[in-house]
Structures are given as C-alpha cells and as structure tokens.
Amino acid sequence: MSFATVIVGHGSRDAEAEAAFLQWMDLYRSLHPHRIFAHAFLELSPPFVGDVLREQATEADNIVVVPLSLLPAAHVKNDIPLALTALRRDFPQQNFTVTQPLGLHAALIQALQQQIKNEPDFDPKEWTLLVVGRGASDPDANGQLYQIARVLAESVGIRQLELGFIGITWPKVEDVLQRLARLKPKGVLMVPYLLFPGILATKIAQLFDTFLDQHPWISGARVRPLGVTAALCEAVEDRIAEARGSPRYALPCVTCQYRVPLGTLQEQVGGLKSLLWSLRHQATHQQGKPHQHAHAAMKKHILICTNHDCNSKGATVIAEQLQRDLRKKSLHRDFKVTRTSCLGRCGEGPTVAVYPDGIWYRNFQQDDVPTLVDEHLLKDRLLSERIDSIL
Numbered sequence: 001m002s003f004a005t006v007i008v009g010h011g012s013r014d015a016e017a018e019a020a021f022l023q024w025m026d027l028y029r030s031l032h033p034h035r036i037f038a039h040a041f042l043e044l045s046p047p048f049v050g051d052v053l054r055e056q057a058t059e060a061d062n063i064v065v066v067p068l069s070l071l072p073a074a075h076v077k078n079d080i081p082l083a084l085t086a087l088r089r090d091f092p093q094q095n096f097t098v099t100q101p102l103g104l105h106a107a108l109i110q111a112l113q114q115q116i117k118n119e120p121d122f123d124p125k126e127w128t129l130l131v132v133g134r135g136a137s138d139p140d141a142n143g144q145l146y147q148i149a150r151v152l153a154e155s156v157g158i159r160q161l162e163l164g165f166i167g168i169t170w171p172k173v174e175d176v177l178q179r180l181a182r183l184k185p186k187g188v189l190m191v192p193y194l195l196f197p198g199i200l201a202t203k204i205a206q207l208f209d210t211f212l213d214q215h216p217w218i219s220g221a222r223v224r225p226l227g228v229t230a231a232l233c234e235a236v237e238d239r240i241a242e243a244r245g246s247p248r249y250a251l252p253c254v255t256c257q258y259r260v261p262l263g264t265l266q267e268q269v270g271g272l273k274s275l276l277w278s279l280r281h282q283a284t285h286q287q288g289k290p291h292q293h294a295h296a297a298m299k300k301h302i303l304i305c306t307n308h309d310c311n312s313k314g315a316t317v318i319a320e321q322l323q324r325d326l327r328k329k330s331l332h333r334d335f336k337v338t339r340t341s342c343l344g345r346c347g348e349g350p351t352v353a354v355y356p357d358g359i360w361y362r363n364f365q366q367d368d369v370p371t372l373v374d375e376h377l378l379k380d381r382l383l384s385e386r387i388d389s390i391l
C-alpha cells in the first residue's frame with residue numbers, strides 16, 4: 001500500500017516566507033528520503049491543495065494531509081475538509097487522513113527556549129515575556145496560543161506574561177505595548193509565535209523595535225519565528241503518527257512535563273525528578289553489586305487496596321487474579337503484588353498503584369488485569385482510561 005504525505009501551508013505572496021517553507025520541506029524530505037512527499041498551499045500561491053491531492057490520489061492509496069498550521073484556525077477546519085469532500089467522492093478507493101494542526105508540542109517549545117537561552121541580557125526574574133500571534137477569528141486558535149504562551153513562560157521561569165495579536169482579534173500588539181510602557185518592566189522579551197519569517201514577522205519586529213526606541217529605559221530582545229528547524233519535523237511526525245493511530249506515546253506525553261524536559265519545569269519535585277529517582281534507584285542497585293541480595297530486585301511493585309470500599313467492588317478478586325496471572329507467566333519475582341489498607345481514594349476504587357512509575361489507577365476492573373500485565377508491567381504502556389493520577 002503506497003503512502004504519501006501532503007504538507008499544506010497557508011500560502012504567501014511574500015518571497016521570503018515561501019522560500020523558508022520550501023527550505024523546510026527540503027529538510028523534512030532529507031530526514032525521510034524513502035517517503036513520498038508533496039506540498040500544497042491553501043491560497044495565494046500555487047500549487048493549490050485540491051490539485052495536489054488529486055494528483056497524489058492517482059498514485060498513492062493512503063494520503064496523509066498535514067495542515068502546517070501552528071493553531072487550529074478556520075482554514076484548517078473548513079478549507080481542507082471541503083477539498084476532501086470532493087476527493088473522497090471522486091477517489092472512493094483512496095484513504096485520506098488529516099492530522100491535527102501542530103498545536104502545543106514540546107519540540108516547538110524547546111526550539112524557542114533554545115533561542116531564548118542565547119539572549120545574553122534576558123533575566124527571567126525581571127523581564128516580561130511578550131508572545132505575539134497572528135490572530136484568528138476562531139477562539140479555539142486564539143485560546144490555544146494562551147496555553148502555549150503559558151507553557152513557554154513557565155518553562156523559561158518567567159513570571160510576567162503578556163500576549164498580543166498582529167491582526168484580526170484582540171488584544172492588538174500595539175495596545176499591549178502601550179500597556180507595557182505604563183507598567184515599566186525592566187525588560188521585554190518578544191516571541192513572535194509564527195512558523196516562518198515574512199511580512200507578519202517583519203511587521204511585528206518593527207513594532208517592537210519602535211517601542212524599544214521610544215522607551216530606552218526598557219531593555220528588550222526578540223527571537224525569530226520557528227523557521228527551518230528539525231523541531232518542526234518532529235512535531236509533524238508526531239501529528240502524522242497520531243492520525244494514523246500509532247502515536248509515539250499512549251498518553252499525550254510530548255506535552256507532559258513529567259516526560260519531556262521543559263526548561264525550568266524539570267526542577268519541580270514530582271516532575272522529571274521522580275523519573276530520575278527511578279533511574280538512580282536502579283543504578284544504585286547495579287553499582288552496589290556484587291553484593292548479594294537474598295532475592296533478585298523486583299521491577300515493579302503493585303499495590304492493591306483491599307480495604308472495605310475497594311473490596312466491596314472486587315479488589316480481592318483482582319489481587320488474586322493478578323497474582324495468579326503473574327505466577328502463570330513466571331513473572332511473580334519481577335512484579336510484587338501487595339494488598340494494602342485504604343489508599344485514601346474511597347469511592348473511586350478499586351484503587352491500584354504501580355511503583356516506581358507512580359501510576360495510580362481508579363475503578364480498576366478484573367478484566368483490566370491481563371492488560372495491566374501485558375501492557376503496563378511488560379511494555380510500560382499505561383491503561384490511559386483508568387489513570388487516576390501520575391505522581
């Protein structure tokens with residue numbers, strides 16, 4: 001079954017923006033030399049999306065359409081589905097899949113962090129972060145930028161955050177800059193949340209530079225749009241994997257502070273530290289050799305609450321079945337099951353906790369036992385629908 005990826009950009013009359021898009025396409029192709037790629041635009045510059053998809057449909061069975069859009073704006077929600085309606089009618093044998101837009105992705109946050117790190121004067125304790133987006137008529141897209149800006153701010157350890165838009169919606173970046181002038185921050189770091197350089201990026205940069213010229217007592221720095229970066233390829237690959245039903249992680253871990261080092265957030269207790277603790281714990285065991293253990297070190301410890309409330313919902317039966325299944329598969333030395341008294345989650349049970357992973361499951365059922373063994377204990381793939389909390 002042949003498989004083609006069609007990357008759909010917005011399209012621009014700006015030569016710099018188009019050149020950057022094509023340069024990024026070259027980078028992406030070079031990372032996956034054996035795959036079939038095509039690019040298309042929604043408007044303003046050819047080749048247009050309908051034509052490219054039609055061409056691909058005559059050659060490939062599976063076509064994945066990637067809207068190269070940072071946020072889920074109206075174009076993504078309307079134009080691509082419209083184009084596909086006609087194509088699905090004309091090519092009923094072909095399978096068309098559309099990915100989500102890029103949205104919040106750790107690789108993109110990390111790419112910006114890298115740029116911010118290189119700003120010599122930037123002081124997260126004293127400066128304000130100003131994130132500027134292009135603006136949309138869709139509150140979903142605008143709202144997602146607030147989420148992204150907040151994650152970026154927390155991950156660079158900055159406590160003052162402002163957000164503005166260059167067009168279409170409020171607050172306009174000019175108004176935000178005026179407000180900032182009244183607040184008199186020591187410095188402002190401006191991040192244009194855009195894919196590539198071009199007219200919008202230039203306009204935002206000019207507005208910001210004028211602001212700094214008019215307020216020489218405020219320090220300032222600005223970073224570039226994301227641009228031609230491997231981080232963008234990584235984010236696109238994740239969106240494709242999700243759309244094709246084979247995501248990299250069972251949970252949306254690419255935005256998870258517990259799994260992805262997001263700048264200052266990795267300092268937090270319970271974040272990356274808990275993972276490091278697990279690694280250190282295992283390493284300590286290895287370094288301690290050749291001391292003799294009376295038993296081999298276990299891999300995971302499963303706690304099952306068999307106190308009154310959980311027990312009334314079958315916790316003891318679950319514990320017995322888990323022990324039986326582990327024994328049948330000769331896994332009982334690797335995975336220890338302990339029945340506990342109340343774990344403080346009465347009403348949510350049966351409660352099952354797995355350590356050192358720090359995963360707590362709620363409303364755990366007897367039918368979940370085989371999945372717990374085969375997926376979580378053996379492959380570290382979590383039972384996402386049962387997760388109560390991750391410590």
Ligand code: FES
Nearest residue numbers: 305310343345346
């Ligand atoms: S009885 Fe199980 S959590 Fe309280």
